[in-house]
Amino acid sequence: MSEMSEKIVLKIIKNEGLLSHTMIPEKLLHREAQIQAIKSRLEGFPENMANFLLTITGDVGQGKTAAMNNIEKGLRKKSQKGLAIHVPVKESEDPYTLLRDISRACGFTSGPEKLPDRGISYSEGWLKFSTALGDTPLVVVLDDFDLGMMNVERSIEPLIRDLASRPHTGIICISNNLAVIDLIKDDRIHSRISNIHSIDFPNYTPAQLVDILKERVDMGAVYVSNITPGALELCAALAVTGRRGDARYALAILLQAAKLAEQENTRLTRNHIERASTEFEQQLLENTIRKMPTVQKFMLYTVATKGSCALGEMYRETEQLMDRVGEVWTRSPRRRSEHISNLEARGFVQVVSQGRGRGGGVGWTASLTKTYDINRSLLVSVIKKVILKESGKYEEPGIGEPPKSVENLLRIPP
Ligand SMILES: Nc1ncnc2c1ncn2[C@@H]1O[C@H](COP(=O)(O)OP(=O)(O)OP(=O)(O)O)[C@@H](O)[C@H]1O
Numbered sequence: 198m199s200e201m202s203e204k205i206v207l208k209i210i211k212n213e214g215l216l217s218h219t220m221i222p223e224k225l226l227h228r229e230a231q232i233q234a235i236k237s238r239l240e241g242f243p244e245n246m247a248n249f250l251l252t253i254t255g256d257v258g259q260g261k262t263a264a265m266n267n268i269e270k271g272l273r274k275k276s277q278k279g280l281a282i283h284v285p286v287k288e289s290e291d292p293y294t295l296l297r298d299i300s301r302a303c304g305f306t307s308g309p310e311k312l313p314d315r316g317i318s319y320s321e322g323w324l325k326f327s328t329a330l331g332d333t334p335l336v337v338v339l340d341d342f343d344l345g346m347m348n349v350e351r352s353i354e355p356l357i358r359d360l361a362s363r364p365h366t367g368i369i370c371i372s373n374n375l376a377v378i379d380l381i382k383d384d385r386i387h388s389r390i391s392n393i394h395s396i397d398f399p400n401y402t403p404a405q406l407v408d409i410l411k412e413r414v415d416m417g418a419v420y421v422s423n424i425t426p427g428a429l430e431l432c433a434a435l436a437v438t439g440r441r442g443d444a445r446y447a448l449a450i451l452l453q454a455a456k457l458a459e460q461e462n463t464r465l466t467r468n469h470i471e472r473a474s475t476e477f478e479q480q481l482l483e484n485t486i487r488k489m490p491t492v493q494k495f496m497l498y499t500v501a502t503k504g505s506c507a508l509g510e511m512y513r514e515t516e517q518l519m520d521r522v523g524e525v526w527t528r529s530p531r532r533r534s535e536h537i538s539n540l541e542a543r544g545f546v547q548v549v550s551q552g553r554g555r556g557g558g559v560g561w562t563a564s565l566t567k568t569y570d571i572n573r574s575l576l577v578s579v580i581k582k583v584i585l586k587e588s589g590k591y592e593e594p595g596i597g598e599p600p601k602s603v604e605n606l607l608r609i610p611p
């Protein structure tokens with residue numbers, strides 16, 4: 198008998214696509230009420246749609262984008278007279294680049310109607326876009342809307358104002374921030390649209406997440422007999438305790454655990470899920486930190502190594518690190534506080550005032566939030582890894598090697 202035929206290979210994954218978080222089932226479980234509420238706002242689409250501004254809020258992985266994608270598909274099927282487009286907003290985006298993305302999503306991708314990448318002002322761009330669009334009814338979904346409102350000096354507000362003033366236009370802002378409507382400061386927007394509503398997506402419960410996972414299993418995602426009973430329940434429980442009911446996370450750790458089990462040629466057990474969850478947490482943290490501007494990484498690194506420190510001290514150390522890597526940055530107090538506000542908004546740090554003792558006035562101290570303080574060493578090692586990877590100096594540490602400090606590794610030889 199050949200060796201090949203003796204070896205039993207345990208397969209867990211039958212159809213990887215069904216476990217992907219990019220797969221959106223036609224009917225979303227446990228979101229009927231929210232979807233119905235959104236649809237009722239869009240009833241008059243396209244001809245009889247009054248202007249409205251709708252905010253859709255909820256934590257990460259609660260089906261906001263998925264629900265809107267399905268609704269938009271329905272709108273497109275319903276009528277070709279109106280346009281329903283979905284555009285992701287990027288961090289600190291300016292009104293022109295977002296307008297350009299909207300215009301391209303509306304189909305103006307060539308000829309004189311196409312907005313160039315740069316070279317014209319926002320108002321010229323708006324004129325070109327609104328002329329090209331004519332009186333076509335438009336529903337524009339701005340996903341991760343709050344990212345476009347982070348930069349106080351250059352937010353996307355002018356574009357929202359122009360959209361709000363256009364007839365037959367619905368603006369839908371998706372955000373993780375429950376108070377997203379308060380980010381819109383311009384009173385003219387509020388006065389132009391009286392029709393402002395908000396729909397919140399409550400966090401999935403463990404039982405709801407089990408249903409979502411089970412639906413994929415029933416569709417044929419995995420070989421059920423090679424999965425330990427209780428596996429789906431554990432994925433759901435971890436997604437609730439660690440990530441407030443994030444469906445994307447529940448799906449991702451199930452897939453990752455299945456891959457680990459296949460590599461080890463064993464049935465999928467609780468242990469695979471726990472390991473997948475830890476690996477995934479680290480990956481998420483790494484991705485978030487990678488996307489931060491360098492100066493924010495150093496600010497966070499300084500706070501993380503100490504647990505908490507005075508803002509003055511944090512700025513000084515950050516400056517030294519920035520000088521060492523030779524990065525150019527704006528040192529204005531305004532920019533500095535914007536960076537620290539971003540770290541606060543992302544839930545990494547909190548800034549509190551502290552008395553300096555009698556006659557000393559108050560000083561400001563930045564400290565890690567509880568979530569990150571309990572895992573401080575992990576946070577430090579992940580920031581270090583990202584910074585070193587970017588500087589091209591990252592090497593996987595050898596066994597028993599002393600920890601390297603970013604300061605030493607980034608030191609430029611005299
Ligand atoms: N009710 C559901 N039924 C089935 N799958 C779901 C459901 N909700 C979410 N998912 C799955 O989880 C993925 C993530 O959901 P989605 O992208 O809509 O989250 P989100 O609320 O937009 O999160 P974020 O705030 O991070 O953008 C979806 O692509 C889908 O695969």
Ligand SMILES: [Mg+2]
Pocket residue numbers: 261262263340
């Ligand atoms: Mg989303």
